[in-house]
Amino acid sequence: MESTSFASQSHEFQLEQSLRKFPWLIPAVTLLVLNAFSVLHHWCEHVGYNKERESNTFWFPLGMGIGNHDVHHHAPHLSWFTLWRGLFSRPKTTSESKAIYGVLFDPHFEHYEVK
Numbered sequence: 001m002e003s004t005s006f007a008s009q010s011h012e013f014q015l016e017q018s019l020r021k022f023p024w025l026i027p028a029v030t031l032l033v034l035n036a037f038s039v040l041h042h043w044c045e046h047v048g049y050n051k052e053r054e055s056n057t058f059w060f061p062l063g064m065g066i067g068n069h070d071v072h073h074h075a076p077h078l079s080w081f082t083l084w085r086g087l088f089s090r091p092k093t094t095s096e097s098k099a100i101y102g103v104l105f106d107p108h109f110e111h112y113e114v115k
Contacts, residue, residue, distance in 0.1 A: 043099040045069055047111050054112055056094040059087065 019025060044058045055069035068083040068090065102109030 040096060040099065043103050044094055044096060047099060047103060047109055048094055049102075049108060049110075050093075051110070051112070053093070054114060056092075057087070057090050058092050058094045058096075060096070 041060055044060055045055050048056055053070070054073065057068060057070060068087045071078070071083055071086065071090075
């Protein structure tokens with residue numbers, strides 16, 4: 001038990017030393033992760049197979065957009081809370097995994113045009 005505790009403390013010490021050498025590391029990784037979420041959110045919202053559509057209906061983690069963008073364009077006076085509640089009863093047109101697969105592997109998966 002003590003050796004595990006000592007190893008854990010040693011690892012924490014090494015991490016602390018590394019962060020002192022590279023103080024920019026945490027902000028850089030944070031920006032990288034947030035940018036990845038932003039790109040994935042954009043892909044979920046604005047890319048797909050249906051050229052007649054302007055945006056998708058989807059559920060996205062961390063509350064980054066409620067995914068009811070299409071309704072927002074047709075009824076901009078509705079609050080975010082109303083759109084969020086309505087999202088539970090609407091069929092979803094995409095997901096994070098579909099967006100990643102489509103963008104990376106399917107040439108027919110295209111960015112929607114704004115009309």
